Amino acid sequence: MKFLDNQxxxxxxxxxxxxxxxxxxxxxxxxxxxxxxPFHGCYSCNYYIHDQCLNIPRSLQHASHPAHPLTLLPNPTYSSKSFSCNACGSQGSAFSFSCAHCEYDLHIHCAKLPAKILIDKHPHELNLLFVSPYKDQNVAFVCDECHGIANRDNWVYYCAHCDFGMHSNCTTGNVTGKDAASSSQSGHEHLMDSVTRQVEDIQAFNEAQERLAAATLEAKMNARGRKAILDMIDDSGYRRNHYYY
Structure with a gap:
């Protein structure tokens, strides 16, 4: 998907x-x-955007906020002109995925975080949690990377087997192997994959609808043809005289 006419x-x-x-x-x-x-921009306004950022979908259904879809905003709508990301807890002043109804906001790079990762400091996969694993225990979560305390409502990568976890943004540079490749690739590619699947689904649905419409039209035409033949038989008297015994 490409933005049209450079607008x-x-x-x-x-x-x-x-x-x-x-x-x-x-x-x-x-x-x-x-x-x-590659990137595009407006020289007179000193406004520049990666091409991959230009093609981010305008809305997103994210597992962290299933109640409502998130809308892509070019600027925060809050009076402060910034937002606090519900994933990492840091501030942002550019694009975000947002739910205005719930004041729920995500950096576009946080919105693409993978559900599981492998890091070089731990032997097991870490699962992405949208809340602290200790949220209901009145215990602070301490990041095993930076040793800072995580907000209970911010995302963490966690191994329950070893009680090992990290802030979602502390995994940068620590991801290994296949996960490193998928994480280091632009997060927008992850979103674009989702968009591509949605477009393919829509195309398949439209093709199915077209096939159904064609089949319906053919059935109607065949039915009308049969009716016309029967009407001709009735008009000739053949059916009346020869069909019944």
């Missing part, structure tokens, strides 16, 4: 493709990470 909902002007000048450092207005090619 994106996040900006009022046409966005053009740029090459990054050597030595120049600019941040993406969507994910707030340093810009890398």
């Amino acid at each position: 994106h909902f996040s900006h009022q002007h046409i966005l053009n493709a740029f090459k990054l000048d050597i030595g120049k450092k600019i941040d993406c207005n969507a994910c707030e990470n340093p810009i890398t090619e």
